[in-house]
Amino acid sequence: MADGLSYPREVLKIDQVTYDAIVAHAKRDHPDEACGVVAGPEGLDRPLRFVPMVNAAGSPTFYEFDSTELLRLYKEMDARDEEPVVIYHSHTATEAYPSRTDVGLASEPNAHYVLVSTADHGNSAGPVEFRSYRIIDGEVTEEEVSVLPTEKSGTDAPRGHVTGTSTTT
Amino acid sequence: MAIDVRIPTILRTYTGGEKAVTGEGSTLAELIDDLESKHPGIKERLIDGSELRRFVNVYVNDEDVRFTGSLGTEVGDGDEVVVLPAVAGGAPTAWVAVP
Numbered sequence A: 001m002a003d004g005l006s007y008p009r010e011v012l013k014i015d016q017v018t019y020d021a022i023v024a025h026a027k028r029d030h031p032d033e034a035c036g037v038v039a040g041p042e043g044l045d046r047p048l049r050f051v052p053m054v055n056a057a058g059s060p061t062f063y064e065f066d067s068t069e070l071l072r073l074y075k076e077m078d079a080r081d082e083e084p085v086v087i088y089h090s091h092t093a094t095e096a097y098p099s100r101t102d103v104g105l106a107s108e109p110n111a112h113y114v115l116v117s118t119a120d121h122g123n124s125a126g127p128v129e130f131r132s133y134r135i136i137d138g139e140v141t142e143e144e145v146s147v148l149p150t151e152k153s154g155t156d157a158p159r160g161h162v163t164g165t166s167t168t169t
Numbered sequence B: 001m002a003i004d005v006r007i008p009t010i011l012r013t014y015t016g017g018e019k020a021v022t023g024e025g026s027t028l029a030e031l032i033d034d035l036e037s038k039h040p041g042i043k044e045r046l047i048d049g050s051e052l053r054r055f056v057n058v059y060v061n062d063e064d065v066r067f068t069g070s071l072g073t074e075v076g077d078g079d080e081v082v083v084l085p086a087v088a089g090g091a092p093t094a095w096v097a098v099p
Helices: A016-029 A067-079 A100-105 B028-038 B042-046
Strands: A011-015 A035-041 A049-053 A062-064 A082-091 A112-117 A129-136 A139-148 B003-006 B020-023 B056-060 B080-085 B088-090
Touching (some): A016 A049, A016 A112, A016 A129, A049 A067, B020 B028, B042 B056
Antiparallel strands (some): A035 A082, A112 A129
């Protein structure tokens, strides 16, 4: 598997459980931005292992992984032959679209950048905006989000899936 | 002397795709100059003027160099240096200088 290889992808396929975990994290941390990754086996484009991170900036308008935790995460992924398939964070007062800062700082060309907006309902129940993007060389391309029913086995051929909606209870 | 340097995906264009390279130097600044001589262009991705770039993290033996003297951090044979871009971002209202 060549490093830096970017495979054409127009859709993020993500398990319901992982989707729900990201949304719950965003709601919990509101009004601060929440952030984290979903790691998966290198080259498979399957986000499987949800890893919420602490927002060291603790800010409603900025997020940053703590540098020591970032190293721990990357060493762990390296040991497990994983890569960050999804890098997610939330916007708490604006739409779920990458800002100029988000674009300028995006440093994982193979990742799906997921943005969740908690602007509408904050910590409470209610729909969030959940969108996904590729950010490569400063260019943003939105992609479809396909939420898969969680499987018991880890096969790569899910039987039927529904296109994710932005609604969550 | 050999110092092992781990290179993140986004900088592997400078190292011919290699995820690890070796370098020499007695400080991080010297090491980066040595890397630049072998992999031209990489220094500018790490250093802005005379400082380590804000959103580039460098670790020597698992310690963030911002706690150990930044570019003045001493390095030596057998040390492991890891470079990781920060994972960060902000909402449109954030004012952040992006390198």
